Amino acid sequence: MKKLFLLSFALLGFVFVSSAQEISENAIGLRLGDSDGLGAEVTYQRALGDNNRLEVDFGWRDGNNFNAFKLTGLYQWVFPLDGSFNWYVGAGGGIASFDGKNILDGESETALFAAGDIGIEYNFDIPLLLSLDFRPELGFGDFTDDLDFDIAFSIRYQF
Template sequence: MKKLFLLSFALLGFAFASSGQTISENALGLRLGDSDGLGAEISYQRALGDNNRLELDFGWRDGNNYNAFKLTGLYQWVWVLDGSFNWYAGVGGGIASFDGKNVLDGESETALFAAGDIGIEYNFDIPLQLSLDFRPELGFGDFRDDLDFDIALGIRYQF
């Protein structure tokens, strides 16, 4: 009876362990979207557990009339849809800065924002991840005090 109990316990433990998902420890790439006028962002994901991670995105623009950057940090939860196909949702925020050279009398402005994130991703057998996400952002500042929506395609190398 004791052996049957131990065998049952081991089999149940193995079943629960094998059904858990694994997300990549690290992923680095690009998030290709509007990014509130900044375009593509450098994107980094770091796993914090079996089903959650931190995503950091950095976008910048250097033009003739202005310089701008935006840094976003998101805490995400990841759920398996089917095999290597996942969906995720997250919350976070960030900071954005605008430095006008010839416009706005050379003013510099900084704003904080809150962000949400929901998306789907596919992890290929090779270390490639493709994702599509929707990110609403609510800004708090002089030049960014509204609600913006951003849809982006993510292409990341997993390691």
């Protein structure tokens, strides 16, 4: 009976270890989406454990009529789907700043926002990670006082 119990325990442990996903310690790249009109963002991910990580995204735009930046931080939980596919969900927030030069009477504002995140990613055998995510954001300020939905494609180098 003891042998059967130990064998079952060892087999069960092997199954859990062999089905765990591998997330990279670090990944850096571009997140290509709307980002509230800012477009592409520089994105960085840092593993915090076996199945969770921190993602930080920075987007900016410098134009003739306005300057703007947006910094987002998200805590994510990563779950295996099949093979190299994972799905993830996360929550966080950030800060955004808008500085109107020739529009809106030169208005400037800095605002906070809350964000959620859900997506799917494919982890290649080479150090490449592709993902598609959906990020709702709820802003707290005059120019970000609404609910915004952002869909983006990301490409990251893993190291």
